[in-house]
Amino acid sequence: SYVLTQPPSVSVAPGQTARITCGGNNVGMKGVHWYQKKPGQAPVLVVYDDADRPSGIPDRFSGSKSGNTATLTISRVEAGDEADYYCQVWSGRTELLYVFGTGTTVTV
């Protein structure tokens, strides 16, 4: 089955930059999307289609991709950014439509 690998954890000081990677076969050929998940809350889409931001998401959140690795960058990190972050790709109308990454806990 398709696997998206993320680092389990990232630790960052307030005001610094956090970078979360997401790697997998053919990631370079797929749109990558990122979600923020806080305990007890619904997931929130923070970046879609590699690098676009939904309305209401601060421009401190940005996405990029190089080869088969996508990266979510959180600039000027705030305490409120502490959460789990998941990348996701779409496998098409096959067995497993939406594949999520293993998740990364960001600690501020």
Next chain:
Amino acid sequence: DVQLVESGGGLVQPGGSLRLSCKASEFTFSDFEMSWVRQAPGKGLEWISHITFSGNADYYADSVRGRFTISRDNAKNSLYLQMNSLRAGDTAVYYCARTTLLSPATSWLDCWGQGTLVTVSS
């Protein structure tokens, strides 16, 4: 604001059944395909089921295929998940999510409900 509200979760014995509902508001429900995603305690997000605009096609993860059935009623702006033969491993918070598709290249989940907890235990 776009809103999705799940209901129907609770405690159920192994082998039992449960039906989850998701009520949508503030958007044209029939214009969007929909999915269910779950998160087991201490685990990551897991996509489990998806349904097309009219409900004429549905998709399932291997972990639930043959036991769960997704459906929708566009007249009632509602999405459903019928869960049968429940197992302890199905214990999770279940989220409904609206999907956006850039066919055929990619799709993402742009709006999520708050989730409903399903606990399978004797």
